[in-house]
Amino acid sequence: MNLKKLAISSAVLLTAAASSLSVNAADTVRIATEGAWAPFNYIDDNGKPQGFDVDIAWALCEKMEADCKVVTQDWDGLIPGLKVRKFDAIIASMSITEERLRQVDFTNKYYSGGLRYLAPKGKEFDLEKLDGKVIGAQRATLAAQYLEDNLADTATLKFYDTQDSVYLDLVAGRLDIVLSDELPTYDWLKTSGNGDAFEFKGNSFKKEDEIGIAVRKGDDLKEKFNKALDEIIADGTYQKINAKYFPFSIY
Amino acid sequence: MLDLHGFGDQLLQGAGITIQLALCSLVVGLILGLLGASAKLSHIKPLQWIANFYTTIIRGVPELLTVLIIYFGATTVLMAIAGVFGYEEYIEIGPFAAGVTALGLTFGAYATEVFRGALQAIPKGQHEAAIALGMHPRRKFFRIILPQVWRVALPGIGNLFLVLLKDTALVSVVGLEDIMRKANVAVSNTKEPFLFYLVAAFMYLALTIVSMVVVHYLEKRASRGLTRG
């Protein structure tokens, strides 16, 4: 056994490991998104994050003249990650809720959401009475919270790590009905090739749902984002990005 | 050729990350294992306690939880420690560093037992002979003890490496772009879970086979002093 060689190669590997444990340059704004919530944020086949949220993020950075980095993080790790300073802001279609406001600060809204049920065509539901149904939603979302608060005792609730897994299980037939945000589901019905087999059920609700950018409590980034947000809405950048994804205004 | 919808390159990149993660964790784990074994065999009680505490905790908690706890918790702990020394800047622990730490700790805990067995397997006479030859303890350790420990421990360490290789998939949960996460991205883009998870499975299988060949070669090399008539 050539111990010297082993020692040298170990040292090289350790340096590689140590260099990944970097001290972050203070002036970079690290923006986290999820990367599994098409068309708002998703990973393309080059491994890069894309979508409405990501476009908005870059547009805001340009106005703020900030050096930005967009990173991805699983949904249920976003707020915990923000709190332990893994990144500085979350632009991931996150609804402004009272519970989240206890943990983080939000900017003004950058679009409005709303929840709506989704199920196979031809099946009728009494949406006021979903007793005994298997209902799916993504973990730690507004939809999941609504289901937990209102239907936990009467229906079987299943929560997933990503919205994509929710769709997979709906198509596979493990779920009777799904509750999720209306806009991404609208896109899914249009683009995934499942549009002829599935449809919205009932009207959207929770229309007061506003989507904002989350930052750490007390961080002055909030004001900078708000200013930049006003600017891109005023100069038409926002409308251009909006039109790329939806034929109607989602503000 | 398989039609991977353009995700072949991504998966190969993921394999690169998986290999880097496995090798870095191996180095950290081997060092921790040797330290742990030495501590368990030392005469100093507190060292024994620390080593026992370490191996019991790590071996009793799921690797997935270890990865999650280190990913979310280590920054807080490190910054608290750095704060004591007056260092206030933010210290980043990305998925890769968290993975190396978690998997290195896990590997080290199991390697501690393997190395302990190997250290105990070296006859007392060898120590005595080395001392009689006037060797410095450090020289004795590197020239006489370590090469033999290496030979005895290799099969055990090889097995642990195969376990480690598969555990790397867990780090995808905190966002490392390894084989597993690349497969997940491909699935969400193409809606073909069976194809991509199967491809991922065979990539891990290929890495396992390569590792087995390397371990076999190392074992042969390490024992060449014994087989030569």
Add this chain to the structure above:
Amino acid sequence: MELDFSVVIEYFPRLLTGTWMTIKLVLLSIVLGAIVALPIALARISKNWFISGVPFAFIFFFRGTPLLVQIFLVYYGASQFEAVRESFLWPMLREPFWCAIIAFTLNTSAYTAEIFRGAIQAIPEGEVEACKVMGMTKMQMYHRILLPRAFGIVLPAYGNEIILMLKASALASTITLLDLTGMARTIIARTYTPIEIFLAAGAIYLVISIFVIYIFRLIEKRQNRYLGTLSIKVPDKG
């Protein structure tokens, strides 16, 4: 950032519900895994390549790939196909619980089969010969000598396998099951206190595995009591 462990107390009952799910998963997979493992081990010992080839490939695949991939293959992969969704297996494959059980059982049976094989092959040839000299039938030989002996040899490794299974069961959380880890993640989705809740879950896993180790020490002592009071002395170092 300050830690607030009051959330652990508040959500402890829910963590216990998750613990119960974890225990069910582990017990069921371990028992089913052992049942599947025995024929695989026996076939694997066979010198006939046609008989030993299939178990070899089975063991190689399940030991050479991550359990996480195996779970996803069973849960998301299988359900991709119409044929599976319309087959008689669907009522079972529909449930994440049974998907987890299937993946865990196959996985643990590959490891357990190797443990069984090792144990059967570890019994010295002389004992088999001794049985024959005593005029035992094959049944008697297995019943009285070989299986009890193999059981004793298997115990430590098998105890380890149960703990590995306990830890691996945390992966059930990735397919919507509310086991201990899944419950912890669901609680964190509400409270945003990952460190506190994950540490609490880790402590519960630790308690269970220490309990398993303790039980196996007891059984081992009982099983190997024929070795008498003669204790194996490990010489002190130095």
